[in-house]
Amino acid sequence: MRKVLFVLLFITGLLEAKVYDGVAVVVKNEAITLEDIKKEMSVSKVDAKKATDALIRQKLEAAEIKDRKITVSSSEVYDDIKNLASRNNMSISDFYDAVRESSGMSSTQFKEKIKQKLLSQKLYSAIAYSSIEEPSQEEIEEYYKLHQKEYMHPSSFTVVIYDAKSKALLQEKVDNPMFYSPEIATNEQVLPYDKISPELASLLAQTPKHGFTPIVPNGKGGFMSFYIKSITSAEEGGIESVKNQIINEIMAEKREVVLSDYFARLRDNADINVIRMPE
Structure with missing residues (x-):
């Protein structure tokens, strides 16, 4: 009986070692593997810490989406893909072919990627948009002066x-x-x-x-x-020609500040266990 018990404990230990062998971080019971981190490092061209931080935030976002019961319908996904195809002067079928050609993603994989993007957008709206105001004319002018060279373009x-x-x-x-x-x-x-x-x-x-x-x-x-x-020759269109673009960029920066603060607080209070990092 003791031999049987020992064998069972030994097998259980091996199974647990195998389960956790590739796990680097556990975020609210969701695992991030060493392979996940290395892949993020390769795709985003960042070091292990930045890759891990990005993946932890993704897990926290996914948990928030679930907790807030945020959903995206198949028609919303279709409409977004339709708009993307239209902006590129393509039919949806040709757009899928272009995505497959450029990224290797199937139409099913691409739809899932769009779904995740829309879920994140809804989450960001719920968190940030109620917390930020549109920039004043003074803010717009100041931003334009600081980034004026970026708005120079060929005619x-x-x-x-x-x-x-x-x-x-x-x-x-x-x-x-x-x-x-x-x-x-x-x-x-x-x-x-x-x-x-x-x-x-x-x-x-x-x-x-x-x-x-x-x-x-x-x-x-x-x-x-x-x-x-x-x-x-390059020409400068002036602030009025790029005003909407400037507003969007300022709003995006403000939104990211709000979101970063929100997820930093969420991370401080979340159950996160860092087991190991890539060597």
Whole structure:
């Protein structure tokens, strides 16, 4: 009997060791593994402490969402994806293909990611939006003066758009501009900065003159790349042209201060057990 009891205790000990072997932190009975931390370090390019702090906050947010009974419907997820696709001039099907091409996520995985984003947004609204006020004109002007260089941008781009069904064929053109194929269509256009989507404006602004942008889906089942032929001289639109953007950025900063304070207090009072950290 003693031998049986000893064996059972030994097996139980092994099982418990196996369960906790990979666990680094336990947050309100929810585990964060060493693998989780290493993955966050790799994805976010941060050290172990910052990665762990980020994961702890994610666990605390998930607990708050559950405690507050915050939910997101499938129609809300669909509407958000529909808006994202529309902003990129794509059908939802083509947008899913673009996400799969760029990140490797399936449509199911992407829907789950959008759901988590919307849950977090609702939580943030419940915590922060009632605690912050819109910035005054004085705050807006001060913020603009401090960040004025960030609001300098080209007024337009002259581009040649290369379009093809085959990504490999288009990549060959990008790698060798002298390459010609009748299967690659070209179209030269002047794109005013304030008339294109923020995503495209950012993509073009980050590409040097006489360079190609990364290849992106064209929204029609194919691919395209923009060759920057010329860029007009930078111009400053003035504070009124970026006022809404400034308000959004100030509100985002204020919101993050409120949220950081809230979750710092939550963390101080939460049951968090740090077992080990990656070496």
